[in-house]
Amino acid sequence: MDYWTLFSCDPSFFEVKMQCKRCGRCCTETEMELLPVDIERIVKLGIDIRKFVRIDDEYVRLRCAGKYCVFYDPEKKMCKIYEHRPIGCRLYPLQYSEGEIYVDPDCPAHDTIPRSEIERLAPYVKAFVEFSRMTRLWLRIRYGI
Ligand code: SF4
Ligand code: SF4
Numbered sequence: 001m002d003y004w005t006l007f008s009c010d011p012s013f014f015e016v017k018m019q020c021k022r023c024g025r026c027c028t029e030t031e032m033e034l035l036p037v038d039i040e041r042i043v044k045l046g047i048d049i050r051k052f053v054r055i056d057d058e059y060v061r062l063r064c065a066g067k068y069c070v071f072y073d074p075e076k077k078m079c080k081i082y083e084h085r086p087i088g089c090r091l092y093p094l095q096y097s098e099g100e101i102y103v104d105p106d107c108p109a110h111d112t113i114p115r116s117e118i119e120r121l122a123p124y125v126k127a128f129v130e131f132s133r134m135t136r137l138w139l140r141i142r143y144g145i
Helices: 003-009 036-043 087-091 115-132 135-143
Strands: 053-056 059-062 094-097 100-103
Touching (some): 036 087, 036 135, 053 135, 059 135, 094 115, 100 115
Antiparallel strands (some): 094 100
């Protein structure tokens, strides 16, 4: 199965098995990139695309409202669309830069991720970063924005 199809299938596959402390740090001042499948999944909830999408030059990212992601509830400390959250949010704190997969040390649970989990998801983190570059073009074609 190619990555494009895989990203479209089961978002839960991309969830990092870890002991998340639900601190909300990754939902604060987020610059998370979105894939087309993320946008379509959230739009299907009846949410206006302009309320959660931010165009940042050639990237398409989650929008913040003030300090937090538009979908974060700081009082309940939870994501309001948790079951539908983007693939990048599921892959966090795995990151990819200059050919290397690494765990973001800013995540307080970064040391709870088993090595096997990093190895399982490493190819998809790289693919996610590469595919997210195509979202801007897709947005122009699909939504004209
Ligand atoms: S920063 Fe890490 S521990 Fe905190 S909510 Fe995000 S994934 Fe969980
Ligand atoms: S979509 Fe949810 S998990 Fe992702 S940054 Fe926003 S509030 Fe956090």
